[in-house]
Amino acid sequence: MDNPILEMQKIGKRFPGVIALDAVDLQVFPGEVLALAGENGAGKSTLMKILGGVYQPDDGAVLFDGKKTSIRSVSDASANGVGFVHQELNVLDNLTVAENVYLGREPLWAGFLVDRQKLNADTEIYLKRLGLNISGKTRLSELSIAQQQMVEIAKALSLNARILIMDEPTSSLTLTETERLLEVIKELRAQGVSIIYISHRLGEIKEIADRVVVLRDGKNAGVLAREEINHDNIVKLMVGRDIDRTYHPPATIDKTSLIEVRNLQTRRYPNHSISFNVRKGEILGFAGLVGAGRSEAAQAIFGVDAPIGGTVSLDGKLIKISSARDAIKSGIYLIPEDRRNCGLILEVPIRENITLPALARYASAGLVNKEAECKVSTEYCEKLNVKAPSIETKAGNLSGGNQQKVVLAKWLSLNPKLLIFDEPTRGIDVGAKAEIYALMRSLAESGVAIVMISSDMEEILGESDRVAVMHEGRITGILERAEASEEAIMQLAVGKSEPSAVAGG
Amino acid sequence: MRKELGTFVLLVVLCIVLAILNPVFIDAANLQNLARLIGIYGIFSIGLGLVIITGGIDLSVGSVFALLGVLLSIFLVEWHLPAAIAVLAVVAVTTFLGLINGFLITKVKIQPFIVTLCGLLFYRGLARFVAGDETKGFGAATGFETLQSMATGSVVGIPTPFIILIFISLIMWVVLHRSVYGRYLFAVGRNEMAARYSGINSDLIIASAYILCGLLAGVAGVLLAFYTNSISPSSHGNFYELYGIAAAVLGGCSLRGGEGSIIGILIGTALLQVLQNLVNLLGIPSSLNFAVMGAVILIGVLADQLLRQRQAAKVVK
Numbered sequence: 001m002d003n004p005i006l007e008m009q010k011i012g013k014r015f016p017g018v019i020a021l022d023a024v025d026l027q028v029f030p031g032e033v034l035a036l037a038g039e040n041g042a043g044k045s046t047l048m049k050i051l052g053g054v055y056q057p058d059d060g061a062v063l064f065d066g067k068k069t070s071i072r073s074v075s076d077a078s079a080n081g082v083g084f085v086h087q088e089l090n091v092l093d094n095l096t097v098a099e100n101v102y103l104g105r106e107p108l109w110a111g112f113l114v115d116r117q118k119l120n121a122d123t124e125i126y127l128k129r130l131g132l133n134i135s136g137k138t139r140l141s142e143l144s145i146a147q148q149q150m151v152e153i154a155k156a157l158s159l160n161a162r163i164l165i166m167d168e169p170t171s172s173l174t175l176t177e178t179e180r181l182l183e184v185i186k187e188l189r190a191q192g193v194s195i196i197y198i199s200h201r202l203g204e205i206k207e208i209a210d211r212v213v214v215l216r217d218g219k220n221a222g223v224l225a226r227e228e229i230n231h232d233n234i235v236k237l238m239v240g241r242d243i244d245r246t247y248h249p250p251a252t253i254d255k256t257s258l259i260e261v262r263n264l265q266t267r268r269y270p271n272h273s274i275s276f277n278v279r280k281g282e283i284l285g286f287a288g289l290v291g292a293g294r295s296e297a298a299q300a301i302f303g304v305d306a307p308i309g310g311t312v313s314l315d316g317k318l319i320k321i322s323s324a325r326d327a328i329k330s331g332i333y334l335i336p337e338d339r340r341n342c343g344l345i346l347e348v349p350i351r352e353n354i355t356l357p358a359l360a361r362y363a364s365a366g367l368v369n370k371e372a373e374c375k376v377s378t379e380y381c382e383k384l385n386v387k388a389p390s391i392e393t394k395a396g397n398l399s400g401g402n403q404q405k406v407v408l409a410k411w412l413s414l415n416p417k418l419l420i421f422d423e424p425t426r427g428i429d430v431g432a433k434a435e436i437y438a439l440m441r442s443l444a445e446s447g448v449a450i451v452m453i454s455s456d457m458e459e460i461l462g463e464s465d466r467v468a469v470m471h472e473g474r475i476t477g478i479l480e481r482a483e484a485s486e487e488a489i490m491q492l493a494v495g496k497s498e499p500s501a502v503a504g505g
Numbered sequence: 506m507r508k509e510l511g512t513f514v515l516l517v518v519l520c521i522v523l524a525i526l527n528p529v530f531i532d533a534a535n536l537q538n539l540a541r542l543i544g545i546y547g548i549f550s551i552g553l554g555l556v557i558i559t560g561g562i563d564l565s566v567g568s569v570f571a572l573l574g575v576l577l578s579i580f581l582v583e584w585h586l587p588a589a590i591a592v593l594a595v596v597a598v599t600t601f602l603g604l605i606n607g608f609l610i611t612k613v614k615i616q617p618f619i620v621t622l623c624g625l626l627f628y629r630g631l632a633r634f635v636a637g638d639e640t641k642g643f644g645a646a647t648g649f650e651t652l653q654s655m656a657t658g659s660v661v662g663i664p665t666p667f668i669i670l671i672f673i674s675l676i677m678w679v680v681l682h683r684s685v686y687g688r689y690l691f692a693v694g695r696n697e698m699a700a701r702y703s704g705i706n707s708d709l710i711i712a713s714a715y716i717l718c719g720l721l722a723g724v725a726g727v728l729l730a731f732y733t734n735s736i737s738p739s740s741h742g743n744f745y746e747l748y749g750i751a752a753a754v755l756g757g758c759s760l761r762g763g764e765g766s767i768i769g770i771l772i773g774t775a776l777l778q779v780l781q782n783l784v785n786l787l788g789i790p791s792s793l794n795f796a797v798m799g800a801v802i803l804i805g806v807l808a809d810q811l812l813r814q815r816q817a818a819k820v821v822k
Contacts, residue, residue, distance in 0.1 A: 304701055328704040336702055345696045347763065356692060357703040359685045366684045410703065 005030050005065055005194060006051075006163055012059030013046055020046040021218045023060070028163055033185060033195045035209035037202075037234055039429035041399065043218040044198050048165050051196075052084045053077035083156025087168040091140050091148050098123035098136035101155045126154040129191070130184055145290070146177035153184070157193075164188065165196045170204060171426055174289035174455055175493060182208050200429060202231050203458045214238055239431050248441050249481075250281050250465055258315060258449045259332075259418050265309035266296040269473025273310055276468055276475060278418060278449040283440060285464025286453040287489045292470040294453045295337055298420045302334035303327040314417060328357055331417035335407050335424060337453070339400075343407040346396030350388060351377040353395050354409045380409035385435065401432025408439065419443065420451040425459060437463055457486055471495040508757040509769040511812060512805060516776045523779065527786040537664055539782055544666030545656075545728045546748055547774040551677050552721030553749035554770040555714045558681075559694045560762025561610065561617035563715065565624030566722050566749060569599050570742030571632040573726040578641035578736055581649055588649035596723035602628070603719020607712030625746070632738040642735040656731030666728045670771075673721070678767040690714060695763030751798070752777055755805050776801075 006028040013021040021043045028034055038044050049055045051062070053074040061068050064080050071077050077084070091100050098119045099106075107122065109115035123136035132150050140148055149169060156164055166185075170178045185195055185208055199205055205212060212224040214237035222237040257277035265273045274297055278284045286294045300307035303321040312319055312332075319330045327333070336342035344353050354377045355362050362372040377391040384405040388398055395406055404424065411419060421440065425433045440463065444450050454460050460467055467484045469477050469492035477492040523530045530536075549566055556563045573595045580591035602624065609620045646653040655665050681687040692700040693707045700707050729745075730736055754760065755776055756769030780801055784794050 302702075323706065324701060324704040325706060334702065341696065342698050342702045345692055345699045347695050348692070352688065352692075356688070356700070356705070359688055363685045366686065367679070368683060368685055368688060 002030055003066060004028055007063040007066070008047070008051065008060065009063065010060040011047065011050060011057045011062075013043075013050060013055060013057050019218055021050075021057075024215065024218070024220055026213060028194050028196060030162075030194055031189050031192045032210040033189055033197055033208050035197045035199065035205040035212040035229075036215070037199075037205060037212055037238055038215035038221070039238055039431055041217075041429075042215040042221075042238070044215055045167065046218075047215070048084070048167065048196065048198065051077065051082055051163075052165060053082075078159045078161070081160055081162035083153075083159055083161030083164045085149065085152045085156060085164065085166045085169060087171060089145070089148050089152060091151055093140040093148070096137050096139055097127070097134060097143075097151050097154075100140055100151055101126065101136070101158050103155075122158070123154065126157050129157065130154055131187065144177070146173050146181065149173070149181070150184070153188075157188075161193065163194045163196065165198070167198045168200065168427065169197075170199060170201060172290070174291070175287075175457060175490065176289055178204065178455075200425075200427070200433075201456060201458070202234055202430075203456075205234065206230065216240060235430055238429075247462060250283075250441075250444055256280070260313045260316075261297075261301065261310065262313075263310040264297060264300055264307050264312070266293060266300045266473070267305060267308055268296040269293050270308060272473035274470070274473075274475045275310075276478060278451055280447050280449055281444050282465040283444050283450045283452055283463055285460045285467040285484075286451060286470060287455075287457075287460045287467055288470035288493050290455060291472075292493070293473040294470050295422055296473075297470070298334055298422050298451070298453060301327065301418075302332060302420060304334070328414070331415060332420070333411035333414070333416050333418070334420045335404070335411070335422060337422035337426065339403055339407050340396075344395045344403055347394060349392045350381065350386070350395055350398075350406050351391040353406055354380060354391075354413065357410055358414055376413050377409070380413050381406075384409055384412070384439065399429075399432070400426075401428045401435070404428060404432070404436060408436075412443075416443070416448050418449045418451065420453070422453045423455065424452060425454075425456070457489070460484075460489065461486065469493050508809065509766060509772055511809060512755055512757070512769065512772045512776060515805060515808075516772055516779065519776070519779050519783065523783050523786060530782065530786055533662070535782070535786075537659065537662070539778055540667040541664035541732070542778050542781075543771075543775050544664060544668070544670040545725050545732060546745075546752065546778060547670040547771055548666075548673055548728070549718075549722045549725035549745070550749040550752040550770050550774045551673065551767060552718035552725075553746065554753040554756070554758050554765050554767070555677075555681070555690065556617070556718045557750065557753050557758045557760060558690055558762060558765045559711045559714045560697070560760075561711065561714065562621060562750065562760070563606065563624075563718050564618065564621040564746050565602070565606065565628055566718070566746035567742040567744055568625045568628035568632065569602055569719070569722050570726045570729055570745055571736065571738050571740075572628045572635070573599055573723065574730040574733075574736035574741050575632045575636040575641050575738050577727060577730050578643060579635070581652075582641075582643060585648065588652040591649075592652065592727055595727060596720065599723035599726060600716055600719045603716040603722070604712070606719070607715035610715065611708035611712045621746075629739075632741075636736070636738040638738060640735055640737040643731065646731075652727075653731050656728040666732075669724070669728070673724070674767055674771060681767055686710075686713075691763055693762075748777060751802050755802060757809075776805075 004027040008026040010023045011021050012023055024047055036044050046055065050057050053071045053076050062071055069080060101123045102119055107115040107118040120136040127136060130150050130153060134147060169181060173181060182204060188195060197209065206229055209229055210226055212229055212234060214221040216238060224233055258280040259278045262275050263273040288294050299305040301312055303324045303326050306322045312321055314330055321327050340346060351373050355373045359368060362369050374391060381391055386402050386405045388402060395403060424436055440450055452463060461484060465481055467479045467489060468475050469489055471493055476495060479488055553563055577591060577595045580586045580594060606620055606624060609615050610617050658665050660668060689705050689710045692705060693710045697707045752773035753765060753770050756773030758765030780798055784791060784797055
């Protein structure tokens with residue numbers, strides 16, 4: 001191989017009370033996709049923020065093309081060809097694509113007016129390079145998340161990025177969009193751009209990475225060459241132990257349906273309806289592209305966005321759902337996709353989050369009994385192994401995995417009948433993921449019906465007992481575990497119904 | 506608690522300084538009048554505090570005072586209604602106006618600022634029209650002396666409005682800080698979406714805050730009407746919503762919602778009244794009244810901001 005274009009040597013970074021990075025080395029070669037893996041808190045973000053000029057290292061050196069360079073600011077980083085595509089998109093959706101790409105560096109005409117023609121023409125070059133079929137004059141608000149992300153990449157390219165850092169770029173993309181992004185990454189690699197790819201989705205890493213650097217607790221845990229990259233090796237380096245991820249078939253599935261959804265219509269897709277059953281003790285996966293209507297269906301069943309038609313019955317009895325209150329009374333709970341905005345109130349303690357849905361249970365004469373609250377919160381935090389200093393810790397100070405457990409604790413204390421998980425492990429690291437899967441399975445085993453909406457193919461294939469696939473507001477097929485394969489799911493997800501599949505609505 | 510402590514210290518320091526600079530401050534008569542005003546202002550400030558905790562605002566309170574005053578005068582002086590009925594009627598009206606605010610905000614989904622700004626204009630105009638743009642009053646209060654003494658009288662030297670405030674504060678403290686309803690109010694103010702996902706009827710909770718605010722404004726409005734004893738419909742209650750908002754904010758309510766306490770609102774109210782008193786007692790030209798208040802509120806909020814940044818810096822590892 002050639003000489004590395006970037007070398008980070010013995011990088012150390014301390015924050016008060018924590019050693020975030022301890023003598024970490026990283027090399028990036030021209031035209032390679034380097035995957036950076038590690039659990040949350042392993043130091044990936046800190047390392048990348050040092051490279052991006054956001055943080056200054058306490059120790060160590062950064063070398064570009066063998067020359068020691070100090071990166072004191074974000075502009076230093078971009079001057080050295082480092083582009084950063086953040087997990088949270090940094091685009092302004094009231095501006096056009098071109099205006100976003102050249103934000104703050106608009107080509108000028110007569111020294112102070114924006115030269116729109118040049119602005120749009122220059123932008124087209126990068127859009128073409130990314131194979132993007134949109135005009136530079138389109139407003140960002142009209143684009144999908146995936147397209148907006150491409151705009152961010154275009155912006156990085158327009159800054160002559162040689163090294164593109166992508167932090168969890170696929171976390172809010174659909175399966176096809178993810179495929180498309182991976183294609184783009186491959187094209188960029190062919191054009192000589194080096195990519196540092198951070199992702200919790202090991203399937204993607206397997207597909208595109210030339211090398212994997214794994215961090216653990218702020219130290220180098222190991223490097224895997226192309227031929228060594230596989231799930232087990234990565235996980236072993238990440239957590240320092242083996243993780244059991246074999247599929248556990250359900251012990252017994254009650255053949256009688258627990259929940260029957262018939263002709264459910266949502267506001268988003270008023271012309272389509274969906275029907276399906278979930279049985280006691282099974283995990284029904286919901287696959288499909290983002291925007292297929294899976295979350296909308298979940299929100300309708302949970303009553304936060306009441307359905308405009310159709311019925312839901314529980315154990316053969318029809319239930320009327322016009323608000324979340326109704327669903328909660330019937331034992332139907334949703335663990336929403338957006339846990340920071342919908343699942344939790346970040347500014348209040350764990351205890352108050354857990355007791356919120358059924359506060360009346362912990363109250364007499366309308367007054368809250370704090371002792372009862374503490375008791376139940378402590379019990380479920382222990383059961384779910386929530387790692388927090390105390391139940392009075394604010395939910396916002398927890399890691400993603402622990403936040404998700406608190407959301408779960410809210411519902412588990414209320415004897416669920418149907419639990420709907422919407423993207424249960426998004427942004428959650430491997431260790432906590434395994435815990436959540438185990439929890440889901442043990443809940444199913446205790447007789448809870450589980451619906452799991454997921455855009456992570458590994459998760460769908462690994463955890464579901466059956467897979468329902470949605471496309472544009474309809475269920476295009478429900479696959480038994482034996483029939484469920486990546487190809488079969490993708491076929492249905494893009495709208496091609498299988499003859500054998502039971503299509504709803 | 507720590508948050509209220511800052512404002513409390515400010516209040517105590519201000520009182521001590523004032524007492525030293527002008528001993529009239531600790532005269533019984535002055536303290537009594539101060540307590541009376543704190544009583545009246547405190548009652549509606551608590552109502553505004555509740556609304557602010559839900560992340561809303563109510564700008565219509567001052568105009569509601571004018572409308573209430575005019576109606577109360579008409580009921581008592583012109584129609585000779587029994588005092589109890591007249592009071593119940595006007596309080597029912599302000600509570601109903603709160604309900605309208607709540608309805609427009611939660612069901613029609615208009616922003617609270619706009620809804621209550623329209624209320625501010627509308628009720629003021631209505632009050633002037635109903636009164637024929639003439640100043641209304643209660644004269645010698647013949648026939649409703651007891652009612653008048655609620656506002657102007659004292660029990661063992663303590664002004665009745667202050668006693669009423671203490672009574673309301675105790676109830677509202679339990680409601681806000683100990684009850685399920687109070688917890689919901691904070692939850693909705695912090696994150697309405699998450700509250701809805703937990704099965705809370707957030708519309709009902711938010712609307713109820715405006716209704717309670719209307720109710721408390723009604724109680725305070727009756728006291729205020731008798732305290733001034735003359736209601737000029739174009740100026741009665743002007744800016745009072747801003748005093749209430751200022752008291753709530755000084756007392757630690759965040760305009761983003763989800764933060765605040767009864768104790769804080771009481772301290773904030775007291776602080777504003779002591780400031781007013783300070784302007785009078787120190788012979789500061791009364792034209793500077795608003796300037797002094799604005800400056801102190803700004804300083805208070807700035808100090809709070811600094812304190813918080815320090816704490817945040819400590820928390821970051």
